[in-house]
Amino acid sequence: MTSVQRKFRIPPGPVDPVALGIDxxxxxxxxxxxxxxxxxxxxxxxxxxxxxxxxxxxxVRRILxxxxxxxxxxxxxxxxxxxxxxxxxxxxxxxxxxxxxxxQPAFSRQNVHRLMKVMVECCDxxxxxxxxxxxxxxxxNITSETSDFALELILITxxxxxxxxxxxxxxxxxxxxxxxxxTRDLSVVMKVRHLRSLLLSIxxxxxxxxGADDFDFLSMYLQATDKDGQSFSDxxxxxxxxxxxxxxxxxxxxxxxxxxxxxxxxxEVEAKLIAEARDHLPNVxxxxxDSLASMQYTQQVLEExxxxxxxxxxxxxxxxxxxELEHFDVPPxxxxxxxxxxxxxxxxxxxxxxxxxxERFRETDQSKNERPFFPFxxxxxxxxxxxxxxxxxxxxxxxxxxxxxxxxxxETQPQLELGINLRAAExxxxxxxxx
Numbered sequence: 001m002t003s004v005q006r007k008f009r010i011p012p013g014p015v016d017p018v019a020l021g022i023d024x025x026x027x028x029x030x031x032x033x034x035x036x037x038x039x040x041x042x043x044x045x046x047x048x049x050x051x052x053x054x055x056x057x058x059x060v061r062r063i064l065x066x067x068x069x070x071x072x073x074x075x076x077x078x079x080x081x082x083x084x085x086x087x088x089x090x091x092x093x094x095x096x097x098x099x100x101x102x103x104q105p106a107f108s109r110q111n112v113h114r115l116m117k118v119m120v121e122c123c124d125x126x127x128x129x130x131x132x133x134x135x136x137x138x139x140x141n142i143t144s145e146t147s148d149f150a151l152e153l154i155l156i157t158x159x160x161x162x163x164x165x166x167x168x169x170x171x172x173x174x175x176x177x178x179x180x181x182x183t184r185d186l187s188v189v190m191k192v193r194h195l196r197s198l199l200l201s202i203x204x205x206x207x208x209x210x211g212a213d214d215f216d217f218l219s220m221y222l223q224a225t226d227k228d229g230q231s232f233s234d235x236x237x238x239x240x241x242x243x244x245x246x247x248x249x250x251x252x253x254x255x256x257x258x259x260x261x262x263x264x265x266x267x268e269v270e271a272k273l274i275a276e277a278r279d280h281l282p283n284v285x286x287x288x289x290d291s292l293a294s295m296q297y298t299q300q301v302l303e304e305x306x307x308x309x310x311x312x313x314x315x316x317x318x319x320x321x322x323x324e325l326e327h328f329d330v331p332p333x334x335x336x337x338x339x340x341x342x343x344x345x346x347x348x349x350x351x352x353x354x355x356x357x358x359e360r361f362r363e364t365d366q367s368k369n370e371r372p373f374f375p376f377x378x379x380x381x382x383x384x385x386x387x388x389x390x391x392x393x394x395x396x397x398x399x400x401x402x403x404x405x406x407x408x409x410x411e412t413q414p415q416l417e418l419g420i421n422l423r424a425a426e427x428x429x430x431x432x433x434x435x
Contacts, residue, residue, distance in 0.1 A: 008329035011052060013042035020045060020337065022076045022314055024418045030339055034346075040328060051335040052328075055343050057372035059325050063317065063336060065379035070323045074316025074335050080420060082189045085235075087243030088384070098226050099240060100380070106220035107384045112391060113289045114215045115157045119395040120284060122153045126396075130404050134432045139409055143427035146256040147179030147249070153392060154248035158241065160216040162202050174198065178246060179253065196238050203237055217244060244385075250421055251311045251376075252389045256396060258309040259301060261428050262356050263401075264408045269358060270401070272297050277398040284399070292394045300358035302393055303373070308356065310340035310375040313422040340374050341422065406430040 014033065020026050030053050033041045039055040054060055063071060072092040081090045088099050105111070126149050133140050155175060156163045167174065177191055206222055221240060225231055232240065263270045276298055280291045315338040323330035330336070345353040349372040350360070376383040383389075408430055415425040 008331050009327065010050075011040035011042040011328050012037045017046045018043040018051070020051065020075075020335075022418070022420060024416070026314070027339070027341065027418055030337065030342060034342060039346075040325075042328075045335065049333065049335055050331060051337060052330065053337045053339075055339070055346060057343060057349065060338055060343065060372075060374065061378055062325060063323075063338070064315075064374070064377060064381070067323050068379045068381065070319055070321045070330075071317040071336065072320055074318040074337075076314070076316050076420075083192055084243045084246060085239030087239040089243050089247060096381075099236070100384075102224035102226055102232065103221065103240065104384060105224065106217055107388060109289070109387060111215055111220065112388050115388070116287065116289070116391065116395065118156050119153060119392050120287065120399065122149055122156070123396055123399045125152075127400060127403060130400070130432045131434060134404070134434045137431075139429050140406065140432045141427050142260045142406060142430045143257050143424060144179070146260070147253040148176075149396065150249040150253035150256070150392070151175060151179050153252075154245060156216075158217040158244060158248075159202065160218075162218075166202055167198070175245065179249065192242060196242070199238055199241055200234060203234060247383070248385055248388075251383070251385070252392055254309065254311045254421060254423055255302065255305055255389075256393055257424060257428060259305045259393070259397065260406050260430065261408075261414065261424075262305055262308075263301070264406050264430060266356060269301060269356075270405075273301060273397060274402050277402050281398045281402075287395065287398070289391075292391060292398070295394055295398060296363070297358065298394050298397055299390065300361040301397075302390060303361045304356060304358040306375040307344040307350070307360070307373060308354075309422055310344060311421050312375070312377075313341035313418060314339050315377060338374075343372055343374070346372075403435060405433045405435055407433060 014037070018029060018033070020029065033043070033053055034055050040059065041053040041055075043051050043053070045051050054063065073090055077090050084090060086095065088096065088103060091099060126145065130140065130145075151173070155167060155173070159167060174195060177188065202218070203222075206218060218241070221232060221237060263273065276295050280295050281287055317336040317338070319330050319332055319334045319336065322332050344350060347353055376386045376389075410429065414428055417423040417425040
């Protein structure tokens with residue numbers, strides 16, 4: 001033992017060094033460590049750094065909420081930073097606090113509700129395409145369809161008319177590779193950097209007084225000021241826009257992909273969803289924030305899909321100050337690994353965890369804030385777009401599911417691709433049929 005280990009209360013763990021990354025091998029390693037040592041595990045990484053795997057929901061909540069100021073972003077964010085710059089997802093300290101305060105008003109419920117008309121328009125375009133596929137008896141790549149839907153939606157809500165006049169100028173979406181290529185390697189980074197020049201030209205035109213919807217996200221970001229009255233610089237704005245584009249579509253796209261897969265295999269769930277949609281959204285004119293809020297079973301289905309397939313399956317933090325948990329201490333410079341995927345599938349927190357059961361999320365006396373559930377993280381770094389994401393997914397299912405049945409064409413359970421985001425390793429294909 002080192003002097004550090006003698007001084008602090010350290011959780012149990014393996015003797016030999018443990019290599020961790022953001023990949024399938026890391027998931028298997030963490031699952032094995034949890035089965036052997038419990039929900040608090042310590043280990044030494046090959047570089048000699050102390051690391052904890054925390055699967056206790058009380059301690060997860062403590063680290064992400066009350067003690068969040070003692071932690072910065074952890075290992076694995078280097079690739080994200082290469083892709084997105086120093087935007088809200090990867091920044092820390094004063095830079096993060098300033099950006100968060102400036103961006104938060106754009107995600108107020110009042111502003112998000114103004115964007116529901118865009119959600120409807122994007123659903124209508126999917127419906128036209130799906131009707132054509134159904135009429136021709138063709139198979140639908142639901143993975144591509146949900147990605148295209150979510151990417152188009154986030155781009156229009158950011159750029160409004162500029163999406164049609166400046167981005168999709170030749171019928172092709174230059175951002176489409178983000179939904180097609182999940183590697184996030186250097187080639188993707190270079191494509192993103194090429195797009196930054198396009199975004200900068202749109203920003204310059206907006207700053208010069210180019211007309212646009214006052215309530216699209218770009219306008220809101222341009223209007224944002226910090227406590228000293230300073231706006232985002234062009235470089236800061238580019239980082240935040242790329243963060244919003246990538247994070248803004250991936251969560252919804254991946255979740256909807258899994259939802260269509262799951263309900264195709266659970267007709268009883270599908271029937272309840274359709275009944276609820278027809279009750280609360282008998283037509284488009286009935287769509288409102290209140291009608292969507294009343295679709296509680298749809299919310300349960302989305303939350304259960306997020307339990308099984310959290311888009312970010314692994315969070316990391318690094319302590320920059322000493323911390324004290326309930327039974328253990330966290331020395332400075334300790335890497336912390338938190339996995340929604342593992343916690344959401346731990347049997348003593350979620351009985352029969354592999355089963356898809358939306359009834360788990362019925363309204364109960366237990367506070368939602370006490371659930372061992374954090375697909376959007378927790379605390380001050382909880383995803384600002386969570387409400388937006390749930391709203392768009394409810395609109396998508398509420399408008400499209402009563403019109404189309406997606407029939408599975410392959411009964412094989414999809415394998416998982418475990419990178420920065422959790423995805424299906426292979427695209428999921430279904431046969432659309434009009435009801």
